[in-house]
């Protein structure tokens with residue numbers, strides 16, 4: 001996807017195609033400016049406010065377009081939520097995302113500038129700052145093209161900023177719940193170059209709120225980054241599920257390979273889908289036990305799936321092949337660097353027992369961040385070095401999938 | 403922010419009583435000849451409607467309370483004349499049930515269905531509710547997280563150790579605070595303290611020492627208390643003068659209710675709706 005750089009290539013054709021086939025009629029958008037705390041003037045003719053350029057992302061819940069604000073020529077991203085079933089109105093995902101992003105103000109979290117409503121289609125769009133990269137593309141580029149991981153400085157700066165954002169959320173009782181490389185954006189140009197921005201608050205939740213299962217309308221979200229307690233059936237989302245995901249992302253930055261690449265999607269057989277993911281954890285970290293994780297027996301899917309009862313599944317067959325859980329197992333992961341502080345922090349984030357898992361405050365305070373190279377605000381290069389273009393090719397327009 | 407009231411949109415949107423009086427229901431006063439008192443009564447009527455509807459749908463008190471706050475915020479910027487509360491009130495409940503993620507299946511159908519049951523002349527459809535959802539969200543500028551005084555009241559009550567009598571009274575006072583505009587002018591913890599203040603004074607429990615150790619602006623607590631008391635006064639007055647007063651039904655009749663049959667969009671009678679509001683407020 002990131003094969004060649006093609007800056008400012010006009011991609012209207014694709015956009016028109018999307019327009020025609022998916023009815024993303026941006027012409028009848030009605031925009032409401034969302035100034036943060038000050039009064040802002042309203043620009044005449046909202047329709048003419050943004051010039052759409054191309055589709056850059058299609059997620060579970062929406063389409064993301066690259067566009068330009070005509071007045072300022074500033075690039076923006078427009079996330080248009082998919083419409084819900086007849087009679088459902090605006091989706092709960094859209095509600096969650098917008099109501100949280102409206103309250104949040106943090107440099108490592110994507111800002112919503114505007115909201116456009118489409119009453120006839122019963123959906124809405126968020127207009128956000130445009131981020132040229134996301135971590136999944138950066139990692140892919142390192143893996144396939146450069147064939148080396150990002151520099152230790154880049155990895156540390158990136159991780160630090162992710163933790164900084166999630167620490168802010170956690171101190172405000174918000175759990176992100178869907179951290180993965182494609183939801184971690186990075187700015188390419190201008191004063192914010194190299195700044196990490198967390199996006200996609202479609203599953204984010206204030207802790208006290210009641211919980212919903214993670215499959216809504218039959219779509220299952222990626223589970224590669226899902227914490228073991230959730231895989232074993234815990235219904236409680238605590239902050240530690242985000243820390244687990246950050247650990248997985250940290251490992252992926254270090255090695256350029258996903259740490260627990262289970263099955264990508266399987267809506268037909270959710271049990272197998274889940275078992276394959278559990279087995280990845282067992283292969284890499286070893287199998288957990290009650291000694292290291294006292295509460296494990298209280299988890300519904302651990303009880304029913306504990307080795308004797310795991311009858312007939314692939315996990316039962318291979319039970320004896322999995323190593324016992326031990327921190328050193330993680331060292332054997334392919335390309336895992338031999339950096340003690342980095343490794344120590346990583347293994348604390350990937351602690352099986354969520355109550356023992358490191359929290360964001362302690363993670364930010366870890367010696368890893370205090371030794372050279374120190375983390376910086378531009379993950380591409382340290383403070384003081386000369387401004388240079390970002391070292392990655394720009395996003396390619398996406399073809400709309402069926 | 404979500405857990406910190408002090409940096410929340412809720413805190414930033416608080417207005418003074420005077421500001422609120424100046425911006426609320428402007429056209430209604432001029433064009434429908436409604437007095438501030440009339441407007442207050444109409445709002446109270448719809449607070450009750452929201453509560454009844456919420457109970458019919460088995461919604462939690464929090465959900466009902468948020469809906470009331472949304473409705474009051476809406477009319478601090480817009481008027482009955484342009485947007486009939488007959489549609490706005492139930493739609494606010496629809497929105498708050500989504501914000502709080504109540505697991506009602508197809509809430510819009512349920513809401514319009516219940517409305518029809520409560521009032522068979524209710525002139526709207528499910529689709530009107532779904533359309534109205536957008537316009538309320540827009541008017542609220544998508545600020546949807548609301549802080550309620552319940553949590554503070556629980557915390558304060560467990561600290562000041564009131565006995566059951568005054569404690570129950572404080573809870574009732576707190577619930578009645580939604581019949582006033584306090585949620586738009588006051589921090590929730592002040593409302594909770596006002597409820598305790600009144601309850602302790604009425605029941606003759608001396609909490610002066612406790613209050614003085616709290617380190618809060620007592621002036622604000624007093625102001626909130628007197629607004630709550632004013633509400634009870636107005637109820638008493640209304641009861642006494644019932645015969646002389648315009649009945650609520652006559653007041654409601656002055657508000658143009660839009661028939662959803664004639665207009666494709668109940669909110670769109672005023673065609674410049676969106677523009678006018680966007681340029682006016684944002």
Ligand SMILES: Nc1ncnc2c1ncn2[C@@H]1O[C@H](COP(=O)(O)OP(=O)(O)OP(=O)(O)O)[C@@H](O)[C@H]1O
Nearest residue numbers: 057059060061062064077128129130131134182200
């Ligand atoms: N502000 C932005 N700037 C540039 N690209 C963006 C921006 N926001 C999102 N994207 C791109 O669009 C993709 C999908 O966005 P997002 O994750 O918000 O949608 P989603 O439907 O919730 O996705 P999913 O459920 O698959 O994670 C992102 O992975 C990213 O590549």
Ligand SMILES: [Mg+2]
Nearest residue numbers: 059182183200
């Ligand atoms: Mg995403």
